[in-house]
Amino acid sequence: MIDPSGAPAWANLQPRDRAWLTKLARLTGPGARVALVGGAVRDALLGQTPLDLDVVVEGTDAGALAVATGLPFLVHPAFGNATVTLPDGRHADLVRARREHYPVPGHNPVPAPGTLQDDLQRRDFGLNALAMEIGPGGSVTLLDEAGGLKDLSARVLRPLHAGSLREDASRLVRAARLGGRLALEAAPELLRQVPDALEMAQRTPRLWAELRLLLQEPRPGRAARKLTEWGAGSLLPNGTVERLEALDRQQDAGEKLPAQVYAAALLSASPEPAALAGRLGLGEKPGGLLARARADVPTAKGSPEAVLRSLLRPDAYAALTGRDVVALGVPPGRAVGAALAHLAELRRSGHFRSQEDERAALAAYLQGSSSP
Known part of the structure; x- marks a missing residue:
């Protein structure tokens, strides 16, 4: 049962974060409001220690408040927001309370000044529309404007209004990311809106950014499975x-895999990997990793190339290396390159099924080379 007082959630924040948020509340003028919002509140209510801090301010200027903290900051004039660099190097966003509307579904929303309640109502899902308002004296009030506590207790993702996924189809991918990470299910309201999200997907540029973030989840396969289960x-x-999911299982077994391996695995499933990489903004590294994994060249055991190759070609084996052929009797020097070239040619012709086949071929090659 989640405590609606907010006290346990507040206690789950790092002490330095509680101190900083209380200081923010003291720096604001009379009538102003400061609240921690969104994912940090959700995670704290789930018993986790949030690292990312998103703060909404009402009745005061976010840029001026950032200046007053005395910490390094960057102001974003278009939205009246600011980003503060905390002493430990993390960044905290100070956001002016606002309302939003979408003149064109799929495009960026148009903001307007609003109240803290307006700001919570504009968010994506009920469990992300929770806030902890901090008083100047350190008092904390949990705000639940959209039934987020009920959703959190039921472990469901519920859009805040009937047109949510049509306005912003990227919310569907964000839901899958949260669902996979926190073991959350889709509320019926979300499932009803999946066709709207699919219809708007090609007209929602932010959706591709969310898919890129999916690849950076702790277990991307779980998030991808959510999309499939939800009909997306x-x-x-x-x-x-x-x-x-196969890569997830390797991580579950204790193998740490970088996001680049997941990105390359995604590209490997596409008939046009280069075009997909460009659309997702992945850069060149995943495509390069995929090319190396598909190439017929030796790879170090446990390397990203080897992991990806074993995924794409379960029958693949570790080819003999220069060190291997020297250990098997090839003299160091130019003879090593000649032996490896001979093996590579046979490998490309499909002569080998295992490293043992290569060893036998190398023995025959050495015997032939030594014949008069």
Whole structure:
């Protein structure tokens, strides 16, 4: 049962974060409001220690408040927001309370000044529309404007209004990310809106950014599986879910895999990997990793190339290296390159099924080379 007082959630914040938030509340003028909002509140209510701090301010200027903290900051004039760099290097966002509307579904919303309640109502899901308002004396009040506590207790993701996923289809991918990470299910309201999100997907640029973030989740396969279960598997190339889940299982077994491996696995399922990489903004590294994994060249055991190759080619084996052939009797020097070239040619011709086949071929090669 989640405590609606907010006291346990406040206690789950780092002491230095509680002190900083209380200081913010003291720096504001009479009638102003300061509240920690969104994911930090959600995670604190779930018993976790949030690291990211998003703060909404009402009745005061976010930029002026950032200046008053005495910490390094950056102001974003278009929205009247600011980003403060905390002493430990983390960043905290100070956001002016606002309302939003979408003149064109899929495009960026148009903001307008609003109240703290307006700001919470504009958010994506009920459990992300929770806030902890901090008083100048350190008092904390948990605000639940949209039934988020009930959703959190039921472990469900519920959009805040009937047009939510049509306005912003990227919310569907964000829901899958949260669902996979926190073991949350889709509320019926979310499932009813999936067709709207799919209809708007190609007109929602932010959706591609959310798919890129999906690859950076602790277990991307779980998030991808959510999309499939919810009827949105078409957002990913065929075969993506199974490949990402296979990588998840390796991580569950204790192997730490970088996000680049997941990105390359996603690209491997696409008939046009370069085009997909460009659309997702992945850069060149995942494509390069995929090319190396598909190439017929030796790779170090446990390397990203080897992991990806074993995923794409379960029958693949570790080819003999220069060190291996020297240990098997090839003299150091130019003879090593000649022996490796001979093995590579046979490998490309499909002569080998295992490293033992290569060893036998190398023995025959050495015997032939030594014949008069």
